[in-house]
Amino acid sequence: MDINWQFIISALPLYQKAAWITIKLGFWGTMLSLIIGLVCSIIIYFRIKVLKELVAIYVELSRNTPLLIQLFFLYFGLTKLGITMSETTCAIIGLAFLGGSYMTEAFRSGIEAVSKTQIESGLSIGLSQIQLIRYVILPQAFAVTMPSLAANCIFLFKETSIVGAIAIAELMHVTQDVIGMYYQTFESLLMLVVAYLMIILPLSFLLSWLERKVRYAEFGS
Amino acid sequence: MQNLGVNVLFEGTTIQRLLEGLLVTAGIAFLSIIIGSLLGIGMGLLRTSQSKTIQFICRLYLEVFRIIPILVWLFIVYFGVPSALDIHLDGEIVAVIVFSLWGAAEMGDIVRGALESLPKHQIESGKAIGLSFWGLYRYVLIPQAVRRMLPGAINLSTRMVKTTSLVVMIGVIDVVKIGQQIIERSVIKVPTASFWVYGLIFILYFIICYPLSKLSKKLEAKWEN
Numbered sequence: 060m061d062i063n064w065q066f067i068i069s070a071l072p073l074y075q076k077a078a079w080i081t082i083k084l085g086f087w088g089t090m091l092s093l094i095i096g097l098v099c100s101i102i103i104y105f106r107i108k109v110l111k112e113l114v115a116i117y118v119e120l121s122r123n124t125p126l127l128i129q130l131f132f133l134y135f136g137l138t139k140l141g142i143t144m145s146e147t148t149c150a151i152i153g154l155a156f157l158g159g160s161y162m163t164e165a166f167r168s169g170i171e172a173v174s175k176t177q178i179e180s181g182l183s184i185g186l187s188q189i190q191l192i193r194y195v196i197l198p199q200a201f202a203v204t205m206p207s208l209a210a211n212c213i214f215l216f217k218e219t220s221i222v223g224a225i226a227i228a229e230l231m232h233v234t235q236d237v238i239g240m241y242y243q244t245f246e247s248l249l250m251l252v253v254a255y256l257m258i259i260l261p262l263s264f265l266l267s268w269l270e271r272k273v274r275y276a277e278f279g280s
Numbered sequence: 281m282q283n284l285g286v287n288v289l290f291e292g293t294t295i296q297r298l299l300e301g302l303l304v305t306a307g308i309a310f311l312s313i314i315i316g317s318l319l320g321i322g323m324g325l326l327r328t329s330q331s332k333t334i335q336f337i338c339r340l341y342l343e344v345f346r347i348i349p350i351l352v353w354l355f356i357v358y359f360g361v362p363s364a365l366d367i368h369l370d371g372e373i374v375a376v377i378v379f380s381l382w383g384a385a386e387m388g389d390i391v392r393g394a395l396e397s398l399p400k401h402q403i404e405s406g407k408a409i410g411l412s413f414w415g416l417y418r419y420v421l422i423p424q425a426v427r428r429m430l431p432g433a434i435n436l437s438t439r440m441v442k443t444t445s446l447v448v449m450i451g452v453i454d455v456v457k458i459g460q461q462i463i464e465r466s467v468i469k470v471p472t473a474s475f476w477v478y479g480l481i482f483i484l485y486f487i488i489c490y491p492l493s494k495l496s497k498k499l500e501a502k503w504e505n
Contacts, residue, residue: 123485124489131474131481
């Protein structure tokens with residue numbers, strides 16, 4: 060099969076732009092998910108009434124439905140009720156809605172893994188609840204939960220491939236367009252795969268480096 | 281406030297059509313789970329093999345599916361393969377192929393994890409009482425491994441069901457596509473149709489996936505000790 064290099068060079072700027080959008084969406088999706096996950100897992104930890112139930116409902120709803128449907132519901136459904144937002148906002152909210160529940164589960168299992176003696180020792184030396192969380196629970200929970208946080212982060216970057224369905228010019232959307240316009244199927248798909256490899260591979264190396272870095276807080280191993 | 285718009289769901293055959301679409305999705309998911317599991321068990325057995333080459337190839341196969349999003353794979357097989365081989369592939373067939381291969385990779389990892397988590401003395405005792413290779417797997421390892429891999433396997437199934445929602449992107453007339461058709465048909469009469477239809481599809485997926493993930497959690501808790 061002959062590769063049309065000329066076409067690849069001419070389409071490169073398009074893909075470059077699309078790749079940046081993918082990275083941007085993935086980054087903000089992950090960040091918001093982390094915040095949601097942290098807040099929700101702290102709510103679960105303190106067993107705050109009502110909020111705890113809401114978090115449980117949110118987690119089940121978000122984990123048991125596909126992102127595509129969540130996005131369509133947000134983007135096409137809610138706009139009809141008068142809530143309008145830009146595609147990008149909608150995509151980031153969708154990713155955060157999905158990722159938030161995965162991060163919640165990850166943090167929760169990390170917090171559960173912190174041994175009781177740690178918490179009790181913290182309390183007995185007179186730490187306040189906030190200090191306990193900040194200095195004792197979170198550092199250790201992070202160490203335990205880092206592998207699943209990393210997996211979730213990569214998962215979210217991959218899920219950005221779906222938001223092209225609501226007219227965001229990220230990699231999938233651009234590829235679909237290019238295939239439709241120029242019929243350079245092989246070249247477009249090749250660039251798509253290479254672009255994802257260039258995003259996901261460094262990310263996964265970065266995350267496994269980070270994983271090793273936070274190990275120091277792992278207690279007793 | 282006379283017309284809330286929810287009526288769009290109860291007019292004519294809307295619900296029936298959506299359920300028919302769901303059946304297409306469920307059919308793809310079901311077939312892929314079965315094929316993927318069968319291939320995955322073979323894959324898992326291969327991955328416990330001693331040969332470094334086989335291990336490397338299997339690992340590579342898994343990573344290839346883990347790194348590249350499933351939607352990209354759907355595109356590659358749907359657009360790339362027909363244009364490379366000059367054949368026609370239906371969206372449904374593409375979906376089953378991609379989901380089965382992906383399922384095999386992930387299932388293989390689950391099976392491998394289960395087999396490797398079995399204590400070593402099980403294998404050694406099996407060998408000591410003179411079981412053959414197949415006897416060892418058939419009577420000792422597989423029955424124990426099945427328990428350990430079932431929660432993961434069910435989890436994978438819910439993931440596959442959720443991922444089948446993507447088939448609309450490669451032209452399969454699934455529940456999402458039918459939803460879009462219904463919305464387009466009634467958009468003038470009922471402007472809020474998209475809210476209700478996508479809301480219903482959202483709930484339909486939840487109804488399928490929720491019991492599965494609950495079951496998986498239950499089994500996990502039950503077999504942990």
